[in-house]
Amino acid sequence: MKHILYFTAADHYLYSWAGGRLELQARFPGDDTGVMGFREYLAGRRGALFYAMADIAGEDFHEEQIPYLRGGDREQVVQRRLAQRYRDTRLSAALSLGTVSGERRNERLLLTSFTNTQQLAPWLDALTEAGARLAGVYSVPLLAPALAARLGVKGGRAFVVSANSAGLRQCFVEEGRLRFARLERTVDMVPDAFAAFVRTETGRLAQYLATLRVLPRDGSPVQAIVIAPPGQRGAFERALVSDARLSFITLDAAEAARKVGVKSAPASAGAEQLYLHLAVKSPPREQFARREDRRSYYLWQMQRGLVAAGGLGFAACALVAGASWLDFSGMLGETRQLRAETQVAALQYQRITSAFPVTQTTTDNLRATVIEFGNIARRTAAPREALVYVSQVLNDFPQIELDSLQWRLERPEERATAKPPAGAAPAAAGEVAQVLELSGRVGAMRRSDYRAITAEVQRFAGALRTDPAYRVVRTQLPFDITSEGTLSGDIGTAAETGEAPRFTIALARNVQ
Helix, strand or coil: CEEEEEECCCEEEEEEEECCEEEEEEEEECCHHHHHHHHHHHCCCCCCEEEEEECCCCEEEEEEEEECCCHHHHHHHHHHHHHHHCCCCCCEEEEEEEEECCCCCEEEEEEEEECCHHHCHHHHHHHHHCCCEEEEEEEHHHHHHHHHHHCCCCCCEEEEEEEECCEEEEEEEECCEEEEEEEECCCCCCHHHHHHHHHHHHHHHHHHHHHCCCCCCCCCCEEEEEEECCCCHHHHHHHCCCCCCEEEEEEEHHHHHHHHCCCECCCCCCCHHHHHHHHHHCCCCCCCCCCCCCHHHHHHHHHHHHHHHHHHHHHHHHHHHHHHHHHHHHHHHHHHHHHHHHHHHHHHHHHHHHCCCCCCCCHHHHHHHHHHHHHHHHCCCCCHHHHHHHHHHHCCCCCEEEEEEEEEEECHHHHHHCCCCCCCCCCCCCCCEEEEEEEEEECCCCCCCHHHHHHHHHHHHHHCCCCCCEEEEEEECCCCCCCCCCCCCHHHHHHHHCCCCEEEEEEEEECC
């Protein structure tokens, strides 16, 4: 349950709020006797949640401009402006009215406070001393933008006029922001006279704001939402005639309560019930209480946040545990199924092996033999793949003429008995390699141009290395062009016989 302390000039009312229902708990006079009675009421209610709402005259509104700032710098400037404007800043607030673009960007502020904050201070001190949690101190004007939105005002300028227990409350809202408000004390009047009084006072307020240039002198009529007391809507509609300055819309108190969401309220309560409900249900961000007065409320919010976070963590753990249990249950089912399949497979294996012919060896030896046969088959290569690879390379070298092509498998023990030729790339220990030895000659070239012939053979050997799986293990060029060798008389012999010099290339690939 939440409590709302409603301040008026004469008496102070204490309401309880739960689920949109307001109930009057107590009524206190505004003097020291009332403060003492309020302290007695708070006894034994430590930790109770309170909202305070003031509906008193003497609320000041002053517009200022400050440089456009954020964070701590803005807070310091705002507090300095409030201290310059008001002697007592315990109950003061700064409402943002947006920014102004010009030579430099400024922020418009509406500074507001009460001319006599001492009339509220003892009540707030009583809440602090009793250990109650103060959510905030609001005024009826601070809640006027929220009420205007609930009553259908979507933007622009509008007056919100209501008959509260404190008197006739008039609030001017522009683009969803409070600009000005006033409270006019009233006396008991018949409905027609009260409606005429509302018409006159609303016109005076519009004229006053036009003098201050808050309202334009020439423009479309300003919307005025008037909440009539119960049973007086007809009298108000007859008296509130729209003109070029004001466009009146009259709502019955019950209709307004339904739009705002008030489910029930004391019969003695006026239109303040709408503001009281909004103070709990949709409180504005700006309010008058200091941080020191709301310390217990902040701690309570932190505790609720921790409890909520713990609840969410527990729920997440429960979900994870539930998911893990489902996975475990599924794994148990799969395990039982695998065991059944294993038993069936074992029975089938026994039935098949019982039909095998009698052998002179054990089943383990047969299994090892089959496994070794599979390994031998996997490590046995055929020459087709190597021959296809060489033929593809030969397509790019039409001048290469092969005389012979030999394919063989070399095993580790065979390579161990023979010394590798100079320049051969060694194979990894334990690997079986297929070796393809190509012998041929280079045609379509002059037999004496040994440099071109040698370069062509080297280019052919390089092309055979395109596939990383193949490696050239030996190359025998037609001529020895190294600095250590000497040029033999093969050139002349080849020229006389008309035969091109021969070359030999050995290509190897490991068997996978």
